[in-house]
Amino acid sequence: MTDRTSSMTGTARDVDVAGAVASLDAATSVTVLCHVNPDADTIGSGLALGLAFERRGVPVRVAFAAPDALPESMSSLPGRHLLVPPSDVPSSDDLVVAVDAGSAARLGRLADRLDGARTSLVVDHHLSNTRFADANLVVPRAESTTAVLVEVFDAWGVDIDAEIATCLYAGLVTDTGSFRWVAPGSHALAERLIATGVDAAAMARTLLDTHPFGWLPMLSAVLATATLHPAAAGGRGVVTALVRAADSAGLRPEEIESVVDIVRTTQEAEVAAVFKEAADGTWAVSLRSKSSVDVSAVASRLGGGGHKRAAGYTSTAAADDLVDELVAALD
Numbered sequence: 022m023t024d025r026t027s028s029m030t031g032t033a034r035d036v037d038v039a040g041a042v043a044s045l046d047a048a049t050s051v052t053v054l055c056h057v058n059p060d061a062d063t064i065g066s067g068l069a070l071g072l073a074f075e076r077r078g079v080p081v082r083v084a085f086a087a088p089d090a091l092p093e094s095m096s097s098l099p100g101r102h103l104l105v106p107p108s109d110v111p112s113s114d115d116l117v118v119a120v121d122a123g124s125a126a127r128l129g130r131l132a133d134r135l136d137g138a139r140t141s142l143v144v145d146h147h148l149s150n151t152r153f154a155d156a157n158l159v160v161p162r163a164e165s166t167t168a169v170l171v172e173v174f175d176a177w178g179v180d181i182d183a184e185i186a187t188c189l190y191a192g193l194v195t196d197t198g199s200f201r202w203v204a205p206g207s208h209a210l211a212e213r214l215i216a217t218g219v220d221a222a223a224m225a226r227t228l229l230d231t232h233p234f235g236w237l238p239m240l241s242a243v244l245a246t247a248t249l250h251p252a253a254a255g256g257r258g259v260v261t262a263l264v265r266a267a268d269s270a271g272l273r274p275e276e277i278e279s280v281v282d283i284v285r286t287t288q289e290a291e292v293a294a295v296f297k298e299a300a301d302g303t304w305a306v307s308l309r310s311k312s313s314v315d316v317s318a319v320a321s322r323l324g325g326g327g328h329k330r331a332a333g334y335t336s337t338a339a340a341d342d343l344v345d346e347l348v349a350a351l352d
């Protein structure tokens with residue numbers, strides 16, 4: 022599915038905000054698809070869009086292919102009643118919208134639902150987006166997909182109330198690393214959303230600052246694997262760490278995804294890489310860079326994608342070869 026460029030019903034084209042609104046406004050029934058291993062940006066986008074359709078009286082469902090359950094940290098977001106399991110997503114619908122997914126592969130086994138749609142729309146902010154829908158609104162300058170949706174909602178006349186704003190804020194606060202990496206306008210957007218009644222402190226605590234005690238012994242094991250490769254990435258340095266399946270057993274995705282935010286603080290490394298072992302022995306790799314390496318390009322060369330400073334890919338290499346594979350791609 023990764024080479025999919027459009028559905029059978031049309032040709033892929035880039036659209037602006039007005040073009041996306043035209044797609045949304047014409048829809049009579051909608052399926053919104055979030056990416057696999059969902060984060061708060063894809064879920065916040067999916068639920069906000071779902072709520073917007075529900076309020077217009079348009080039948081809508083929101084789904085993601087895997088895992089089976091919504092991450093616990095997102096389980097109190099408004100609009101979650103719109104979520105359905107993958108088996109309840111029909112093979113055809115009037116409009117299918119993919120949110121925060123850089124490629125069809127990121128939709129997992131639900132990617133084929135785009136083929137069954139009368140028309141399809143991508144709303145995303147990934148630089149590496151492959152334009153896999155009929156209409157593609159891709160805004161790489163946007164901090165989050167939820168920030169793109171604010172522009173869409175404003176043009177579409179959607180009332181951004183506290184419930185929709187809470188979903189939108191969830192994507193904004195997480196994709197900006199709690200407003201560490203921001204663009205002009207990010208704080209103004211946050212202020213606008215918070216002013217509707219969003220409980221920003223509770224959101225940050227629930228989404229970013231809450232882990233079960235088991236996170237601490239997991240970190241102990243994982244950080245013991247941390248290795249500095251000073252000569253890698255043209256001498257700018259790479260730091261790596263491994264999250265073996267045995268170390269993360271019983272813990273949530275939230276605990277596993279948090280590791281890279283600790284590892285990436287290493288002063289001596291421009292690039293941080295965390296290798297996360299799945300139950301089937303494959304590795305999901307999270308890449309972060311500080312200022313000079315485009316990890317989106319590196320991830321794309323290895324079959325993944327993402328943003329300049331945050332990207333990822335999956336690898337079937339043996340544990341001993343993972344680092345070599347990455348270092349070779351970085352040089």
Ligand SMILES: [Mn+2]
Nearest residue numbers: 062121166196
């Ligand atoms: Mn995002």
